[in-house]
Amino acid sequence: MSLLETAELTVRFGGLVAIDSVSLGVDAGETVGLIGPNGSGKTTLFNAITGLYPAAGGEIRFAGERISGLETHAISRRGIARTFQSSRLCLELSTFDNVLIGLHAHVHAGLWRALVERRRFVAEMQAALRVAGHLLETFNPDLARRGFDRARELPQIDRRRVEICRALVSRPQLLLLDEPSAGMNPEETAQLMQDLRVVRDEMPGLAMIVIEHDMYVIEAVSQRVVAFNYGRKIAEGPFASVAATEEVREAYLGRETASSA
Amino acid sequence: MISVWAVEAVVFALVVAALLAERPLPLAATAVTLAAVAVLLWLGPGLRRQLGVIFTRHRRAAWLGGAVFALLLPAALRGSPYWTFVATMALLYVTIGQGLNFQIGTAGVINLAGAAFAGLGGYTVGLLTVGLGVPPLLALLIGPLAAMVVGAILFVPILKTRGHYLALVTIAFGFIFNILMNNLEFTGGPQGIKNIPTLRPFGHVFSGPLRLGDLVLPSHANFYYAALVMAAVVTLGMWRLHNSWLGLALNTLRDDEIAARCSGVNVARQKLVAFSIGNFAIGLGGAFYALMVGFVSPPDFDFGYSLIMLSVIILGGVDSVPGIVLGACLLIPLPERFRFLHEYRLLLYGIVIVLMLLFRPRGLWPASVRRFPLAGASTAPSATSPSDRIVPAKPALESR
Numbered sequence: 001m002s003l004l005e006t007a008e009l010t011v012r013f014g015g016l017v018a019i020d021s022v023s024l025g026v027d028a029g030e031t032v033g034l035i036g037p038n039g040s041g042k043t044t045l046f047n048a049i050t051g052l053y054p055a056a057g058g059e060i061r062f063a064g065e066r067i068s069g070l071e072t073h074a075i076s077r078r079g080i081a082r083t084f085q086s087s088r089l090c091l092e093l094s095t096f097d098n099v100l101i102g103l104h105a106h107v108h109a110g111l112w113r114a115l116v117e118r119r120r121f122v123a124e125m126q127a128a129l130r131v132a133g134h135l136l137e138t139f140n141p142d143l144a145r146r147g148f149d150r151a152r153e154l155p156q157i158d159r160r161r162v163e164i165c166r167a168l169v170s171r172p173q174l175l176l177l178d179e180p181s182a183g184m185n186p187e188e189t190a191q192l193m194q195d196l197r198v199v200r201d202e203m204p205g206l207a208m209i210v211i212e213h214d215m216y217v218i219e220a221v222s223q224r225v226v227a228f229n230y231g232r233k234i235a236e237g238p239f240a241s242v243a244a245t246e247e248v249r250e251a252y253l254g255r256e257t258a259s260s261a
Numbered sequence: 262m263i264s265v266w267a268v269e270a271v272v273f274a275l276v277v278a279a280l281l282a283e284r285p286l287p288l289a290a291t292a293v294t295l296a297a298v299a300v301l302l303w304l305g306p307g308l309r310r311q312l313g314v315i316f317t318r319h320r321r322a323a324w325l326g327g328a329v330f331a332l333l334l335p336a337a338l339r340g341s342p343y344w345t346f347v348a349t350m351a352l353l354y355v356t357i358g359q360g361l362n363f364q365i366g367t368a369g370v371i372n373l374a375g376a377a378f379a380g381l382g383g384y385t386v387g388l389l390t391v392g393l394g395v396p397p398l399l400a401l402l403i404g405p406l407a408a409m410v411v412g413a414i415l416f417v418p419i420l421k422t423r424g425h426y427l428a429l430v431t432i433a434f435g436f437i438f439n440i441l442m443n444n445l446e447f448t449g450g451p452q453g454i455k456n457i458p459t460l461r462p463f464g465h466v467f468s469g470p471l472r473l474g475d476l477v478l479p480s481h482a483n484f485y486y487a488a489l490v491m492a493a494v495v496t497l498g499m500w501r502l503h504n505s506w507l508g509l510a511l512n513t514l515r516d517d518e519i520a521a522r523c524s525g526v527n528v529a530r531q532k533l534v535a536f537s538i539g540n541f542a543i544g545l546g547g548a549f550y551a552l553m554v555g556f557v558s559p560p561d562f563d564f565g566y567s568l569i570m571l572s573v574i575i576l577g578g579v580d581s582v583p584g585i586v587l588g589a590c591l592l593i594p595l596p597e598r599f600r601f602l603h604e605y606r607l608l609l610y611g612i613v614i615v616l617m618l619l620f621r622p623r624g625l626w627p628a629s630v631r632r633f634p635l636a637g638a639s640t641a642p643s644a645t646s647p648s649d650r651i652v653p654a655k656p657a658l659e660s661r
Contacts, residue, residue: 050523052519052522052523071522071527072522072523073522073524073525073526073527073528076522076523076524076525077525081523081524082523084519084520088517088519088520089517089520090512090513090516090517090520091516092516093509093512093513093516093630093631094630094631096633097509097512097513097630097631100509100633101509101510101513101520101521101524101526102524102525104506104509104510104524104525104526105524105525105526107506109505109506111502111505111507111534114501114502114505114506114507115498115501115502118501121505125633129633148630148632149630150630166524170525
């Protein structure tokens with residue numbers, strides 16, 4: 001049985017069917033690349049998995065339990081973390097703040113410890129800072145050193161890294177990456193692929209779904225590729241075979257007509 | 262260390278002079294000195310930085326000196342009970358401002374009914390003590406709880422609204438509160454509630470003079486010291502909450518609700534917690550006010566006061582705990598100094614808000630980046646017991 005399973009999942013916005021009975025499975029330790037033209041429902045799938053959009057039909061199961069219908073924060077607590085296509089860092093908060101919020105559901109210190117029983121609160125906070133610091137260091141030692149600078153002061157690639165750290169700091173079982181290379185130049189994209197390899201090496205059990213338009217990234221990081229078009233799954237398999245599928249080529253390049261020859 | 266105390270002594274002397282100077286010559290002299298100090302601080306960033314350095318280096322001494330001068334203030338003002346009263350009001354606004362700032366600044370829950378929640382605290386004290394004969398000290402604790410409970414009920418419609426609509430709901434609540442208080446029989450209608458008994462802990466009557474050996478202070482000094490303790494405790498509490506997991510979660514959901522939800526934050530619950538904690542502090546300020554003044558009536562808690570509370574936050578610094586103290590201590594006494602302008606002095610609040618939003622939108626003392634208790638490399642590791650582990654498994658990616 002797969003870690004994440006969607007069964008005949010359908011998402012509607014009024015009359016528009018954004019996701020049309022998609023069945024998909026992701027195993028622990030697997031990286032799945034999700035491709036498709038703009039508007040084909042890739043991000044909508046992420047939003048449905050994380051509970052931001054309700055499912056109109058079908059269901060989503062995670063680690064054997066049904067999660068469709070749960071609230072977003074409850075789904076997050078079960079071990080599904082994500083990043084966003086356009087950065088959702090809190091730019092006025094520090095780098096450490098942005099990473100530590102990922103531990104929100106895993107900390108024990110409530111109001112009483114924060115106000116009165118300071119020793120245990122401080123101990124927990126320091127442990128959390130160490131975890132966050134180690135994680136940041138694996139991507140860029142500079143990030144941990146400048147952890148108390150505002151996130152606004154970071155370059156694009158580091159902001160993306162901080163977002164990935166925020167998602168990873170609670171050691172989730174499934175990571176959803178929504179176009180991590182968006183807005184990056186080729187050099188930064190190469191660094192990003194290196195970063196994803198680090199994640200893969202360090203957290204072997206982690207399942208990942210990566211939405212990407214950059215086919216080099218998809219080819220490099222994913223063991224399996226799923227292609228979407230108009231909210232439907234049109235192909236699935238190793239990169240080479242999906243890329244060779246007629247329907248996928250049509251979705252990206254358009255149909256070849258007799259006159260165009 | 263001496264330099265820190267010297268600076269504090271100068272500030273203290275200037276404050277006392279600014280409050281007490283009555284005749285034209287001393288008044289002018291103080292005004293000129295204050296202006297000179299302001300210009301000096303404004304133009305000399307080096308001076309400001311140097312002050313910052315010595316105050317951080319001698320943090321303990323600075324706190325000690327500040328506490329001593331805060332305790333000495335009523336003695337310095339003993340010739341004028343009125344200014345002791347104004348100083349006490351400033352401390353009440355510190356308490357209320359901290360509560361409101363926790364809602365508006367930290368959590369982004371815009372509450373424009375601060376006065377109504379203070380009024381809930383005040384009226385509860387009035388009803389309990391006058392109507393039911395509850396001891397004042399007990400009523401002082403129940404008052405803020407009433408503000409908290411009513412706030413939690415109001416939160417249900419608030420939860421369904423966002424942004425500006427949220428502000429509108431609270432404005433409406435503020436007016437409803439005022440209209441109710443004006444028209445309900447048991448709250449005394451426009452007359453309000455009179456003859457609220459004063460505090461008398463350990464037999465010491467707060468409405469009588471305060472004798473410390475040979476020194477006799479006016480009765481307002483009692484309330485000043487009580488308000489000082491209250492403001493200090495509330496400020497420390499808010500500082501700790503702001504620099505805790507709760508403060509972090511609230512800041513995150515204020516800046517990006519989607520990101521917060523996807524990080525496992527139960528947004529509705531955390532907002533309710535922030536709203537309730539804030540209303541507790543606001544209600545506490547109102548309850549204390551009722552006991553100090555001895556009566557409550559609707560105009561004491563009308564919309565204008567909500568705006569004054571808001572200006573305290575804007576002047577001091579949104580989401581800045583020390584900024585609120587500064588804001589309240591400047592904004593409350595200052596208009597009293599300009600009483601000769603009569604009603605026009607209320608314009609001051611409007612002018613302050615406009616000027617601040619134009620030129621210094623982050624306030625006089627902007628919020629700094631959250632400094633969690635730092636992981637001092639030498640002290641940290643041993644303090645962690647297994648039950649305090651953040652994540653069940655070993656820390657992420659630590660093996661490298």
